[in-house]
Amino acid sequence: MKYVSTRGRAPALSFEEAMLSGLARDGGLYVPESVPQMSAGDIRALHGLSYEETAFRVMRPFLGDTFDDATLGDLIARAYAPFGHGARAPLVQLAPGHFLLELFHGPTLAFKDFAMQLIGQFFEEALTRRGTRVTIVGATSGDTGSAAIEAFRGLDAVDVFILYPHGRVSEVQRRQMTTPDETNVHAVAIDGHFDDAQARLKDMFNDFGFRDEVRLAGVNSINWARVLAQVVYFFSAAVSLGAPDRAVSFTVPTGNFGDIFAGYIARRMGLPIARLVIATNQNDILHRAMTGGDYRTGTVAPSISPSMDIQVSSNFERALFDAYGRDGGAVAQLMDELKTGGGFAISQGALQALREHFASGRVSEEETSAMIARAHAQMGELLCPHSAVGVKVAEEQRDPAVPMVTLATAHPAKFPDAVEAATGLRPALPERMADLFARPERITRAENDLSALETLIRERIRK
Numbered sequence: 001m002k003y004v005s006t007r008g009r010a011p012a013l014s015f016e017e018a019m020l021s022g023l024a025r026d027g028g029l030y031v032p033e034s035v036p037q038m039s040a041g042d043i044r045a046l047h048g049l050s051y052e053e054t055a056f057r058v059m060r061p062f063l064g065d066t067f068d069d070a071t072l073g074d075l076i077a078r079a080y081a082p083f084g085h086g087a088r089a090p091l092v093q094l095a096p097g098h099f100l101l102e103l104f105h106g107p108t109l110a111f112k113d114f115a116m117q118l119i120g121q122f123f124e125e126a127l128t129r130r131g132t133r134v135t136i137v138g139a140t141s142g143d144t145g146s147a148a149i150e151a152f153r154g155l156d157a158v159d160v161f162i163l164y165p166h167g168r169v170s171e172v173q174r175r176q177m178t179t180p181d182e183t184n185v186h187a188v189a190i191d192g193h194f195d196d197a198q199a200r201l202k203d204m205f206n207d208f209g210f211r212d213e214v215r216l217a218g219v220n221s222i223n224w225a226r227v228l229a230q231v232v233y234f235f236s237a238a239v240s241l242g243a244p245d246r247a248v249s250f251t252v253p254t255g256n257f258g259d260i261f262a263g264y265i266a267r268r269m270g271l272p273i274a275r276l277v278i279a280t281n282q283n284d285i286l287h288r289a290m291t292g293g294d295y296r297t298g299t300v301a302p303s304i305s306p307s308m309d310i311q312v313s314s315n316f317e318r319a320l321f322d323a324y325g326r327d328g329g330a331v332a333q334l335m336d337e338l339k340t341g342g343g344f345a346i347s348q349g350a351l352q353a354l355r356e357h358f359a360s361g362r363v364s365e366e367e368t369s370a371m372i373a374r375a376h377a378q379m380g381e382l383l384c385p386h387s388a389v390g391v392k393v394a395e396e397q398r399d400p401a402v403p404m405v406t407l408a409t410a411h412p413a414k415f416p417d418a419v420e421a422a423t424g425l426r427p428a429l430p431e432r433m434a435d436l437f438a439r440p441e442r443i444t445r446a447e448n449d450l451s452a453l454e455t456l457i458r459e460r461i462r463k
């Protein structure tokens with residue numbers, strides 16, 4: 001199994017190489033050369049398996065010879081052991097035919113733990129075997145960073161730097177990043193928005209001298225290994241609801257297009273997914289692109305679902321690559337237009353291809369709050385604002401004949417202000433992290449400037 005770049009000008013890599021490098025050297029994202037297929041029989045055989053066993057069977061064909069079977073089984077077991085729920089990704093019912101996939105039982109209470117916990121184990125194993133170390137730099141709107149710090153804290157083979165927009169993450173998110181006291185993890189607050197943090201991260205990866213000097217590695221949602229880890233719960237949920245003998249639809253609250261792209265891969269593997277619905281908040285570049293064919297950045301409007309407050313949706317490039325018939329040159333040209341002109345028009349053919357796979361909806365701030373209140377009053381669920389965006393769009397787009405699964409991407413206690421404003425109830429943190437507000441914080445402030453950030457990293461990495 002080889003991985004190729006969406007911009008067509010970087011060498012094809014193995015799973016291990018693609019995972020360790022993150023972004024391709026031509027600026028593109030790695031995707032599998034071809035998508036392994038699971039037959040109806042293979043999918044039926046997942047009935048009754050644990051989450052870990054399902055993960056093994058879904059991911060195995062993507063990994064080539066990176067890990068042998070016994071090692072892979074161990075790494076998966078270690079990744080999900082810290083979760084606070086035996087099912088890992090339990091389904092609860094909201095209404096007739098509408099289900100919520102709770103992806104917030106991991107150590108930092110958001111779905112990103114599913115991928116990050118696994119990547120932590122994969123990196124440690126692969127690097128130890130190679131006898132080498134790397135520097136991981138990530139940009140976060142809050143949840144990626146806390147999940148990464150949690151997954152990598154204390155590991156020998158890795159130093160971790162997480163760039164987050166100062167003052168624009170929730171207090172729970174910030175504390176999850178700033179309270180771990182291991183010397184290999186660093187939370188860096190930069191001036192600006194998430195898109196600024198992400199832009200500096202990309203600049204750093206494109207500075208090949210620095211990239212090689214500190215052996216830079218990325219774990220943002222552009223890392224293929226993360227997308228792959230997220231494919232698993234589309235299978236576990238659909239199988240619980242009767243796949244492959246019954247089709248299931250999914251609605252995914254999304255910003256960076258990572259989670260929904262994982263659903264697309266599940267479908268390409270053979271999982272019968274009827275509809276795959278993109279749910280955005282008021283930062284709706286994806287919804288505008290899908291409806292009008294124009295992918296154009298605006299300014300970020302901070303919302304009560306901050307983990308989706310972005311304008312450049314990195315993983316969308318992977319969907320474009322397929323929609324343009326895997327023409328890396330065409331994708332590279334679009335990305336140039338995006339960089340120089342702030343956007344591009346999607347060709348008619350590509351737009352049609354995208355619409356075959358994805359529907360979309362957009363939810364305003366008022367609708368998000370109203371949804372949180374109504375879910376509490378009528379469905380017995382406290383939703384985080386991101387999940388509420390999903391549930392709202394799912395209700396609008398649902399076909400009553402097909403079960404709809406909405407992904408609940410974070411625990412309500414991670415965004416308590418928005419939940420309290422909508423319901424009057426302040427959701428409590430699970431007991432295992434009840435002392436979060438009592439732990440001392442370590443914060444580093446930095447300018448939104450490439451060379452300042454590179455200097456900081458050089459000084460702090462363990463030699």
Ligand SMILES: *Cc1c(COP(=O)(O)O)cnc(C)c1O
Nearest residue numbers: 143254255256257258259307409
């Ligand atoms: C990251 C995140 C999202 C968006 O996920 P993408 O993969 O970037 O689309 C949605 N909700 C929450 C809570 C998140 O942390």
